[in-house]
Amino acid sequence: MKLTFAGGAAQAVLFDLDGTLLDTxxxxxxxxxxxxxxxxxxxxxxxxxxxxxxxxxxxxxxxxxxxxxxxxxxxxxxxxxxxxxxxxxxxxxRGDIRTRVYPGVSSGLAALKEMPLGIAVVTNKPRAAALELLEHFQLDRWIDTLVGGDSGLAQKPHPDPLLHACGQLRATPARTLMVGDSMTDVLAARGAGMQVVCVPYGYNEGSDPRQLPCDGLIENVAALPGLLADDAPVPARVVPS
CATH class of the missing domain: 1.10.150.240 (Putative phosphatase; domain 2)
Structure with missing residues (x-):
């Protein structure tokens, strides 16, 4: 199996921030x-x-x-x-940041940028705070668009910020993939008409992310480029017994 997109190859990937790219x-x-x-x-x-x-x-x-x-x-x-x-x-x-980048994020973003794909971060965190972190960890060099929670749009799980990011990237929702760690991300993606994959770590408000009704699970962001390649298998979603 592989992820396929209506109308052609994937055009863009949208990422949640807290619990997906960064442990904040x-x-x-x-x-x-x-x-x-x-x-x-x-x-x-x-x-x-x-x-x-x-x-x-x-x-x-x-x-x-x-x-x-x-x-x-x-x-x-x-x-x-x-x-x-x-x-x-x-x-x-004060330089007292204890936030860390999850393993595989930097290499995964770099590989996605080579494919090439439009890359956005869509977060409920205020834009300035999100940008400060992306710049601190030098992740901003791979990010084309950042949509923060103070953008004037409804916040996730409403689909509007995801659709806005698609507009900024000139991508169609049907050819865009959302990557997150929570039901908030899944609901936003479904509302926007996007496929969504999840990471098995993160927050998800205390629930196991492996139980999320997503289209697939990836061990980390570094696994994402292979998922989008023509011959890439889709990891089966883990269904708890």
């Missing part, structure tokens, strides 16, 4: 806990924060507050969001 949980947890600490609230461990990642920072903060038995008014939530972004940016400014 440590930095997200640190920024969140500094924000909570300013409100005299106790921090959360990284394992718990991982369960809250995937629907954007406002949802992350709301989930953390609910976990702590707290609630926030609209004004409070806005202030917490502002402080989170301050602390998150401050980590980068």
């Amino acid at each position: 949980a440590d930095d997200i947890a640190l920024a969140l806990n500094r924000t909570l600490g300013e409100q005299s609230l106790k921090g959360l461990d990284v394992a718990q924060v991982r369960l809250f990642i995937g629907r954007g920072v406002p949802t992350l903060i709301q989930r953390a507050l609910r976990w702590l038995g707290q609630s926030a008014s609209t004004a409070d939530a806005s202030r917490l969001l502002e402080r989170f972004h301050f602390h998150y940016h401050d980590l980068a400014k």
